[in-house]
Amino acid sequence: MRLFAATLATETNTFSPLPTSLSSYRETVFLRPGEHPTDAPRMCTAPLFVARRRASTDDFTLIEGSCFAASPAGTTNAKDYETMRDEILAQMRAALPLDGVLLGLHGAMVAHGYDDVEGDIIERTRAIVGPKCVIGVELDPHCHLTLKRVRIADVIVLYKEFPHSDVVDRAEEVLDLTLKTIRGEIKPVMSLYDCRQISSYPTTFPLMRGFVDRIKEMEGRDGVLSISIAHCFPYGDVPELSSRVLVVTDGDKAKGEALATKLGTELVGMRGKTQPEYFDVGGAVGTAMTANEGPVVLAEPTDNAGGGAPSDNTTILRELIARNAQNAAIGPIWDPIAVRLCFDAGLGAHFPLRLGGKTGPQSGTPIDATVEVIALARDAWQSFGPTNVPVGDCAAARIGGVEIVLITKRTQALGLELFTNLGIDPRAKSVLVVKSTNHFMAAFGPIAKRVLYVDSDAPLSRDYRKIDYKKVKRPIWPLDAETSPGLIL
Numbered sequence: 001m002r003l004f005a006a007t008l009a010t011e012t013n014t015f016s017p018l019p020t021s022l023s024s025y026r027e028t029v030f031l032r033p034g035e036h037p038t039d040a041p042r043m044c045t046a047p048l049f050v051a052r053r054r055a056s057t058d059d060f061t062l063i064e065g066s067c068f069a070a071s072p073a074g075t076t077n078a079k080d081y082e083t084m085r086d087e088i089l090a091q092m093r094a095a096l097p098l099d100g101v102l103l104g105l106h107g108a109m110v111a112h113g114y115d116d117v118e119g120d121i122i123e124r125t126r127a128i129v130g131p132k133c134v135i136g137v138e139l140d141p142h143c144h145l146t147l148k149r150v151r152i153a154d155v156i157v158l159y160k161e162f163p164h165s166d167v168v169d170r171a172e173e174v175l176d177l178t179l180k181t182i183r184g185e186i187k188p189v190m191s192l193y194d195c196r197q198i199s200s201y202p203t204t205f206p207l208m209r210g211f212v213d214r215i216k217e218m219e220g221r222d223g224v225l226s227i228s229i230a231h232c233f234p235y236g237d238v239p240e241l242s243s244r245v246l247v248v249t250d251g252d253k254a255k256g257e258a259l260a261t262k263l264g265t266e267l268v269g270m271r272g273k274t275q276p277e278y279f280d281v282g283g284a285v286g287t288a289m290t291a292n293e294g295p296v297v298l299a300e301p302t303d304n305a306g307g308g309a310p311s312d313n314t315t316i317l318r319e320l321i322a323r324n325a326q327n328a329a330i331g332p333i334w335d336p337i338a339v340r341l342c343f344d345a346g347l348g349a350h351f352p353l354r355l356g357g358k359t360g361p362q363s364g365t366p367i368d369a370t371v372e373v374i375a376l377a378r379d380a381w382q383s384f385g386p387t388n389v390p391v392g393d394c395a396a397a398r399i400g401g402v403e404i405v406l407i408t409k410r411t412q413a414l415g416l417e418l419f420t421n422l423g424i425d426p427r428a429k430s431v432l433v434v435k436s437t438n439h440f441m442a443a444f445g446p447i448a449k450r451v452l453y454v455d456s457d458a459p460l461s462r463d464y465r466k467i468d469y470k471k472v473k474r475p476i477w478p479l480d481a482e483t484s485p486g487l488i489l
């Protein structure tokens with residue numbers, strides 16, 4: 001039995017002012033056959049990682065393809081996308097004959113001229129490997145689960161958890177289902193329900209937690225092979241942006257359709273109830289500063305680099321300084337120039353610095369102040385589950401009672417090391433501002449006395465009605481009051 005595995009992935013915010021090119025992939029994940037790490041999977045590469053571990057015990061030959069992944073940002077350069085895609089497809093062609101293909105994709109990647117990159121990759125894969133080869137795909141739930149992908153692939157499985165703590169577990173399932181299909185033990189058929197809604201579904205809140213736990217109970221019994229909830233990615237302006245429910249059953253299409261419809265209808269009933277309450281900037285900072293015990297964590301999802309935002313908006317920082325906040329820290333602010341200037345000024349220096357507010361109009365205006373350089377660190381990283389995420393060279397600058405973490409490799413707040421690398425103890429802070437949507441909860445949730453979510457003026461507005469969509473198919477909630485959810489496959 002011969003399997004091929006590869007990855008091409010990013011999450012594209014089509015509104016982001018930061019274009020994504022080959023350099024962005026080279027900086028993140030750019031691994032050719034023979035270069036794949038053995039310690040832990042990198043972004044979206046879990047299917048290859050898991051298949052390599054299991055090839056000898058499950059008795060198949062794995063042909064390893066290239067894995068390319070970039071941090072979330074704007075639309076990928078078309079020529080660069082085609083170069084990476086064609087490299088993988090050429091490896092696949094050279095590996096024929098194949099019984100199975102495992103693709104670790106993201107699901108919300110957009111390249112210029114390609115609104116459905118993953119559909120394009122899956123369609124070209126099918127053309128190469130033929131109708132009998134089994135195509136198994138793992139996607140992030142923040143994806144556009146298009147009809148094309150579901151029609152052409154044999155098995156698609158999405159992560160269930162947000163924060164995404166189950167990437168490896170779901171890759172194991174993709175491999176299990178792919179192998180069983182090749183051996184003729186199951187016949188997966190997929191059914192897809194479109195909820196016609198845009199929303200966010202952190203699984204750290206009770207309603208979604210309960211929904212996901214119930215779904216897990218249904219899997220592996222009565223012919224239900226797998227159930228996935230496509231949350232959608234609200235900042236990718238493509239026609240099929242929408243929350244969807246995918247059910248994979250063993251040969252029983254009618255059962256799959258009935259279950260997808262039942263679960264999809266439930267998700268429609270959860271509109272407006274799956275997200276936390278959002279504070280405005282003044283309200284959040286005021287509430288945090290009057291709290292009796294800390295740390296009060298202020299999360300700023302609107303400037304989450306993990307959603308393609310620049311992570312250099314200054315509005316909350318400006319509010320903290322204006323109110324003379326004490327014992328406060330904020331991070332990360334992505335500003336490679338400010339980091340360079342802090343290194344040049346040196347540890348302990350007091351000097352005038354312009355920081356943040358650089359990338360676009362929604363970054364706000366830069367902060368100009370005399371700062372104290374309180375810490376410097378080269379090539380730093382933060383942890384996220386089993387993985388280490390680089391933040392590059394970083395600096396901590398203090399303005400009054402506010403300590404600011406400046407980084408050079410754009411990423412969201414994930415691990416406590418973001419602060420401790422620079423000698424800042426996040427547990428001892430009264431107010432702690434983190435730029436992240438919900439992944440921060442894995443590390444910062446346990447140390448927070450309270451978490452407040454802030455809807456600032458940074459680009460990832462939590463009110464989707466404020467986003468200037470051009471391509472999204474209408475009607476869709478909450479842009480439109482009247483929608484027609486239903487089964488689409």
Ligand SMILES: [Zn+2]
Nearest residue numbers: 140141142164
């Ligand atoms: Zn995601």
